Amino acid sequence: MATKQAIVVGSGFAGLSAATFLSNAGYKTIVLEKNNQLGGRARQLSAKGFKFDMGPSWYWMPDVFERYFSRFNKSTSDYYKLIRLDPSYSVVFDENDKLDIPANYHTLRACFETIEKGSARNLDKFLEEAAFKYKVGINDLVYKPARSLMEFINFRLLINMIKMDIFGSFQSHINKYFRSKRIHQLLEFPILFLGALAKNTPALYSLMNYADIKLGTWYPEGGMRVVVDGMIELARDKGVDFRTSCEANGFVYSGNSIVGVKADHQTIPADIVVAGADYHHVETQLLEKRFRTYSDAYWDSRLLAPSSLLFYLGFNKKIEGLTHHTLFFDKPFGPHAQAIYESKKWPSDPLFYVNIPSKTDPTVAPENCENMMVLIPVAAGIEDKEEIREKYFDIVFDRFKTYLGDDIRKYIVYKKSYAHNDFRADYHAFKGNAYGLANTLRQTAILKPSIKSKKVKNLYFTGQLTVPGPGVPPSLISGEVVAKEIIKDFPINQEIE
Numbered sequence: 162m163a164t165k166q167a168i169v170v171g172s173g174f175a176g177l178s179a180a181t182f183l184s185n186a187g188y189k190t191i192v193l194e195k196n197n198q199l200g201g202r203a204r205q206l207s208a209k210g211f212k213f214d215m216g217p218s219w220y221w222m223p224d225v226f227e228r229y230f231s232r233f234n235k236s237t238s239d240y241y242k243l244i245r246l247d248p249s250y251s252v253v254f255d256e257n258d259k260l261d262i263p264a265n266y267h268t269l270r271a272c273f274e275t276i277e278k279g280s281a282r283n284l285d286k287f288l289e290e291a292a293f294k295y296k297v298g299i300n301d302l303v304y305k306p307a308r309s310l311m312e313f314i315n316f317r318l319l320i321n322m323i324k325m326d327i328f329g330s331f332q333s334h335i336n337k338y339f340r341s342k343r344i345h346q347l348l349e350f351p352i353l354f355l356g357a358l359a360k361n362t363p364a365l366y367s368l369m370n371y372a373d374i375k376l377g378t379w380y381p382e383g384g385m386r387v388v389v390d391g392m393i394e395l396a397r398d399k400g401v402d403f404r405t406s407c408e409a410n411g412f413v414y415s416g417n418s419i420v421g422v423k424a425d426h427q428t429i430p431a432d433i434v435v436a437g438a439d440y441h442h443v444e445t446q447l448l449e450k451r452f453r454t455y456s457d458a459y460w461d462s463r464l465l466a467p468s469s470l471l472f473y474l475g476f477n478k479k480i481e482g483l484t485h486h487t488l489f490f491d492k493p494f495g496p497h498a499q500a501i502y503e504s505k506k507w508p509s510d511p512l513f514y515v516n517i518p519s520k521t522d523p524t525v526a527p528e529n530c531e532n533m534m535v536l537i538p539v540a541a542g543i544e545d546k547e548e549i550r551e552k553y554f555d556i557v558f559d560r561f562k563t564y565l566g567d568d569i570r571k572y573i574v575y576k577k578s579y580a581h582n583d584f585r586a587d588y589h590a591f592k593g594n595a596y597g598l599a600n601t602l603r604q605t606a607i608l609k610p611s612i613k614s615k616k617v618k619n620l621y622f623t624g625q626l627t628v629p630g631p632g633v634p635p636s637l638i639s640g641e642v643v644a645k646e647i648i649k650d651f652p653i654n655q656e657i658e
């Protein structure tokens with residue numbers, strides 16, 4: 162059988178997914194990864210007996226992971242064990258006020274009712290609608306390549322989309338059901354990381370509340386890294402060839418097709434190229450200028466999801482008073498969100514998120530120790546320097562001191578910070594972004610950077626800067642969607658002109 166060689170640039174979730182689908186379909190598939198570890202933003206850092214997931218830490222939408230492995234007649238349980246977290250997460254509203262979000266729905270309803278009378282019934286209605294959006298979203302929308310509006314012109318889908326209130330804002334949608342500021346904060350949190358203010362996010366994204374509340378927060382034993390390891394094992398079984406420390410630095414063309422990828426002082430022949438690296442990097446650094454689809458002005462006009470200032474910290478003692486996932490909402494949400502999305506500057510009173518997997522999993526820290534990741538969402542593209550990082554480190558630990566009644570800085574035995582400059586250096590991230598493009602209405606579906614190059618015949622894109630969007634589940638889906646487009650456009654037995 163004639164075969165075709167597909168080169169996938171980048172080994173994040175999207176690259177891994179695309180490579181596995183292509184190899185499974187018979188394409189000779191090579192993944193080039195600039196770093197010495199596969200997995201992209203989901204790399205793992207090991208130091209002094211601590212293990213840190215450097216990127217994603219929330220395992221949401223378990224059905225999407227299950228569906229991914231089932232496409233290859235496998236199950237997540239063939240690769241890792243999942244634990245449902247209870248509480249799903251905790252929210253600190255001030256030093257004497259912490260709310261644990263229970264995994265059990267009936268307990269959560271009761272908890273809503275104590276915050277706002279009548280809100281339990283409204284939560285039922287709100288989630289009924291969110292469940293519908295999730296079902297239509299996952300089954301009919303996110304698996305579309307969004308190459309043409311025509312894909313969405315289907316009577317049933319149009320009716321469903323009208324029912325989903327796609328053009329309303331998330332904020333006015335919540336206003337219809339709840340008055341309490343606290344409930345608003347709880348329901349807005351999942352979309353904060355999708356990268357926009359509630360007033361600019363389509364109401365469609367209440368589907369994330371369904372994912373949060375009904376589908377639950379899970380933890381893969383060993384950390385998020387085991388998901389990457391499972392995907393690599395599956396990809397290798399399907400014949401994918403991985404090359405690490407192998408940065409792509411340009412292409413060789415014949416007419417308007419790519420025929421080779423330059424990497425590691427050689428040219429690797431290519432019939433098809435899938436760019437799983439940041440879209441902007443590939444367009445501006447790897448492609449010749451005449452082949453770019455989007456101008457600098459286009460990229461500058463895009464609203465990016467937040468970048469992050471992160472701290473990976475090892476403690477020589479157990480930290481009481483914090484759970485596996487804790488959100489510090491003890492400062493007003495508005496000014497921080499405004500600093501991320503509107504004024505684009507460092508926030509004066511940041512909200513932050515704390516992840517301590519050693520609360521659930523003894524294998525990720527030495528005995529009686531704790532591994533902690535602190536994440537402060539901040540605007541992409543702002544100045545990043547050591548003094549700024551240290552200033553925020555102290556802000557966070559002063560807040561811990563107020564909340565925990567102890568200055569836990571003294572128990573730190575390992576510390577590493579990570580922000581914009583590292584995202585740029587490690588992943589070639591545009592403006593040091595962490596999660597790609599914000600999911601605003603003007604950056605959804607066909608309005609996102611296209612999954613297929615408009616100028617190069619055999620160049621495709623996958624990952625968090627194209628459809629369907631940021632996050633691990635969307636990246637898995639993006640890889641599948643792009644592979645299907647390639648299989649359709651370049652069938653394995655058909656000669657390339």
Ligand SMILES: Cc1cc2nc3c(=O)[nH]c(=O)nc-3n(C[C@H](O)[C@H](O)[C@H](O)COP(=O)(O)OP(=O)(O)OC[C@H]3O[C@@H](n4cnc5c(N)ncnc54)[C@H](O)[C@@H]3O)c2cc1C
Pocket residue numbers: 170171172173174175176193194195196199200201202203215216217218219220221407408409410437438439442469471536587588589595596597623624625626630631632633634636
């Ligand atoms: C701190 C943080 C926390 C997050 N938390 C969550 C979470 O809890 N849950 C969730 O669902 N999502 C989360 N996300 C988002 C999620 O991790 C990303 O959306 C997803 O991992 C993106 O995958 P990707 O394949 O698109 O890109 P990436 O993971 O960035 O992969 C791209 C790869 O391309 C490589 N590359 C770049 N240039 C080249 C080149 N020239 N040659 C070769 N290789 C190259 C990079 O090194 C990288 O490995 C988080 C992200 C971050 C950063």
